[in-house]
Each structure stands twice: as C-alpha cells, then as structure tokens.
Amino acid sequence: QKEVEQNSGPLSVPEGAIASLNCTYSDRGSQSFFWYRQYSGKSPELIMSIYSNGDKEDGRFTAQLNKASQYVSLLIRDSQPSDSATYLCAVNPAGKLIFGRGTELSVKP
Amino acid sequence: EPEVTQTPSHQVTQMGQEVILRCVPISNHLYFYWYRQILGQKVEFLVSFYNNEISEKSEIFDDQFSVERPDGSNFTLKIRSTKLEDSAMYFCASSGQGQPQHFGDGTRLSIL
Numbered sequence: 001q002k003e004v005e006q007n008s009g010p011l012s013v014p015e016g017a018i019a020s021l022n023c024t025y026s027d028r029g030s031q032s033f034f035w036y037r038q039y040s041g042k043s044p045e046l047i048m049s050i051y052s053n054g055d056k057e058d059g060r061f062t063a064q065l066n067k068a069s070q071y072v073s074l075l076i077r078d079s080q081p082s083d084s085a086t087y088l089c090a091v092n093p094a095g096k097l098i099f100g101r102g103t104e105l106s107v108k109p
Numbered sequence: 110e111p112e113v114t115q116t117p118s119h120q121v122t123q124m125g126q127e128v129i130l131r132c133v134p135i136s137n138h139l140y141f142y143w144y145r146q147i148l149g150q151k152v153e154f155l156v157s158f159y160n161n162e163i164s165e166k167s168e169i170f171d172d173q174f175s176v177e178r179p180d181g182s183n184f185t186l187k188i189r190s191t192k193l194e195d196s197a198m199y200f201c202a203s204s205g206q207g208q209p210q211h212f213g214d215g216t217r218l219s220i221l
Binding site: 032034036042043044045049088090095096097098099100101 | 140142144150151152153154157164165167198200202209210211212213214215
C-alpha cells in the first residue's frame with residue numbers, strides 16, 4: 001500500500017514566524033512531489049511542485065526533497081493569518097496523486 | 110488564468126438514484142482525473158483518463174462508477190445507483206503532459 005504520512009496538527013505559529021510542514025512517503029519509485037493548500041470546504045490549490053533533490057523556492061515558500069530519506073517538507077516564511085489552512089502533501093508515482101491527510105496550520109495574529 | 114470548472118456545486122440525491130457530475134477541464138490539458146474527499150478524510154484517487162480511455166482506476170471505482178468525455182470539452186463522472194457512503198466532495202482535476210494537476214472547486218454530493 002503506497003502511503004503518504006503527515007502530522008495532522010494543528011500546527012500553530014505566530015504571525016511572521018516560519019512554519020515547517022513535513023511529509024514522508026513509502027513508494028521509492030515516486031518522481032513528482034507537490035504541496036497543495038486547502039481551505040475549509042474548498043478544493044486543493046497547488047502551492048509548490050518539486051521533482052529533484054534539494055530546495056526549491058517560490059516567494060515565501062520553500063519545498064525541500066530528500067529522496068534517499070523519502071521526505072518532503074514545506075517551509076513558509078513570514079507566515080500570515082491568510083496562510084491558515086490545511087496543507088496537503090501529494091506524491092505522483094505514475095499519473096495519479098496519492099495524498100496525505102494534511103497538516104492543519106494556524107497562524108495567530 | 111484558465112481553470113477547471115465543475116457543476117453542480119452541490120447535488121442532493123435520493124439513495125439508489127443515478128447522478129452525473131460534470132467537469133470542464135482546462136482546454137489544452139490531456140489528462141483528466143476524478144478524486145473524492147469524504148468529510149474529515151483525505152483526498153482519494155478514483156480514476157484517470159487519457160486519450161478517451163481509462164488509464165487507471167482505484168478500488169473505490171467499482172461497477173457503479175463510469176466516466177465519459179462526451180464531447181471535446183466535458184468530462185463526466187456517473188454513479189449509477191448511489192449509496193449513503195457515496196456522500197463526499199468530488200473533485201475533477203486536469204493536467205498537461207508532465208505538469209501538475211489543477212483542481213476544480215468540487216461538487217458536494219449528498220445522498221439522502
């Protein structure tokens with residue numbers, strides 16, 4: 001069974017702090033990795049994609065991938081209350097996406 | 110920015126009835142997907158569709174489910190005889206070759 005594991009949270013950080021979200025996956029054959037943001041009652045919204053080991057930065061977001069450790073993370077710098085949402089890690093071994101349960105992030109003003 | 114469009118936003122149906130959920134993928138995308146999310150649970154893959162045929166389907170996608178691309182723009186999910194446990198958010202997604210999947214706003218399906 002191919003699994004994606006995330007801490008469910010909630011992760012609470014003060015406004016302006018760095019939020020760190022983590023994810024592990026079981027399928028070593030996975031090639032593509034994604035972070036989606038999901039507000040309550042809404043659909044997943046693509047935040048970041050990463051395909052090779054190392055860091056990828058986009059604005060306040062940095063995704064990190066370590067295929068040897070089967071580990072993906074997302075850092076959110078200068079966290080804002082509008083970042084409060086559930087962050088879904090998704091892995092794409094072949095076509096379909098396998099999602100984790102998501103980590104709920106709460107950014108306190 | 111182009112987006113995936115889903116209709117209706119909310120569908121209420123009696124158990125045992127057929128329901129059709131509709132999606133208009135992003136126009137130049139070639140790969141289409143349906144996912145569902147039961148309240149409080151994770152997003153689950155149902156089926157992928159490429160070149161007018163199913164590429165892959167999950168264990169959830171049993172004989173009660175079918176997908177169709179009836180014309181050049183629509184992509185539909187049909188549930189033939191709905192059950193209470195089919196109540197969920199259903200998301201359509203599409204992608205280009207080697208590109209991330211983009212999701213529609215979803216259809217909330219409520220089975221009474």
